Amino acid sequence: MSNNLREKEVLLTLNGLATYFPIKKGLFGKNTQYVKAVNNVDLTIYKGETLGLVGESGCGKTTLGKTILQLYKPTAGEMIYSFEDGPKNLANLSKEEMNVARQKMQIVFQDPQSSLNPAFTVYQSLSDPLKKFGIKSRKERRQIVGDLLEAVNMRREYMDRYPNEFSGGQRQRIGIARALCVNPELVICDEAVSALDVSIQAQVLNLLMKLKEERGLTYIFITHDLSVVEYISDRVAVMYLGRVVELAESEDLFANRLHPYTQALFSAIPVADINHNKKRIVLKGDVPSPANPPSGCHFHKRCFMCKEVCKEKEPELRRFEIDGKEHYVACHFAEENIKNA
């Protein structure tokens, strides 16, 4: 698996990506502070993989996804996307190039309630994007929407129904169909199954995996549900306070967790076994404000392994090899942890 991945071509590279939101303060509305939602993220996404992006609420997962989609303007860093005619930085594309890029990347949203326009039928909602991307005839559009609905296991005549006539799972599948309507390469699933109950979750996850096979999609799967991540991801990136703290292949990460935050996070996965006697790592305190992150390692205030060096020096995301597999960790004591593991 790992060798396969390494040979695969790179789809998207994030270099030092940062997205800050200004907090207005002061007499003349001068921006004195920023919420550093995404703070210096380096990440590589390979064609055809599913990258799980996990972390607790407010750690910048969604902001990262929406920055890639140009819903937010990045403050710094670059996003290199490999188009057919060579790699380009998404942050400074011309208008025509942007239109091409918009066809390549799509998003599936979290909340099935608000992700469809209640005033429009499914066909009406999908019609304008299709029109924009060059499908002028109504008959053709109806054909495409019908095919998409069948691709997400729904009947094609549902296209003339309103969103309030569907259940949550159905709406989520319509949301997926909408994302697929421009034949994208990269689909960002922003908590795509979090709002659904477990049986429907499985249904939607299986659908996503089926579509990935059929259409050769690449997923960035943003979630806080670790069991979902384990099920669907090829690689997993763990985020904390706007940064990636650990990145490895899914099986590898579930076997060896090198960052103390990952260890704490994964120890919270519930196991359906009453005899299971695992030690839970309970973190002290809350997530610090991303407007004013702690010095050094952002995690040091809550870390059970914290030493002096953590308070002063910021750890970089370093590459290790464990049993020949890539594993990136941002911790001063990564070597120590590898030995222990």
Next chain:
Amino acid sequence: MATKASIRRMNNKFDKIRQQEEAGLLKNKKQGNRTLRKLLKNQLAVTGAIIFLIILLACIFAPILTPYSPKAVDMGNILSGPTKEHWLGTDKIGRDVFSRILYGGRMSIAIGFGSALGCALIGIILGCYAGYKGGIIDSIFVRISEVFMSIPRLILVMMLAAIMGQSAGNIVLIFVLSGWGSSFRMVRSKVLSIREEEYVQSLEVFGLSTPIICYKHILPNALSPTIVNVTLSTAMFILDEAALSFLGLGVPLEVPTWGNILNAAQDLFTLQNNWWLWLPTGIVVSLFVMSINFIGDGIRDTADPTQI
């Protein structure tokens, strides 16, 4: 065997229906317009619409319904009660009240609706754009609307009346200038909340243009309070027109409007002795305002896509 044949027949029938549905043919044929269907089911709205249409048509076809001119003075027949010739009597200078109500309705309805629609139009166009765009554009528009709302209507009316003279057109202009702020704010605040919905973000991901996102996709969801506002403010403008006309600032007194007719009955003597001068007019105004409100309520319920 007979049952088998009938089942086969039924299956064929269902297959046909399904084929039609898949081809998208059924929708237009059978269901019609969802909004209209819902509106027609609302009894109150239908009642309102009937009253509204009766009054409106009566005003439009006034020359057929009454032989008298609303301005024809008949000094030999002043303040007569309802008779066979004058169904609702005559006023202080012998003009036929019935024909004055009909002709006056034309002016009052035009002023009320014209002003309300004008306000709504400006409010919707600016409010939707400002609410969606946010930032500097939004605050500029909000400040402008505040300026317009802060000018006392009466002063504005007196100024414009002095500059441009009295006319119905000027009254509409004044109402629109001083009234668009409230519908602007209503639409803007609604759009502000809709803007955060995920379907709007999805349209942005597709890179659709601002006018399409704003006026085609967001607006239908922000419209229902505005429609109610149009109906309510129509009623309000009809009454406002009456008040202004009374002060001599509105429509010139010789032009019949519902306001002008009512204002002829200002003194206590008329109120006590000549009920036909004010009661029928008052009833017509109330019925009209009420019917508009019923229709507005009905449209509001209909426009809510989550209600079936």
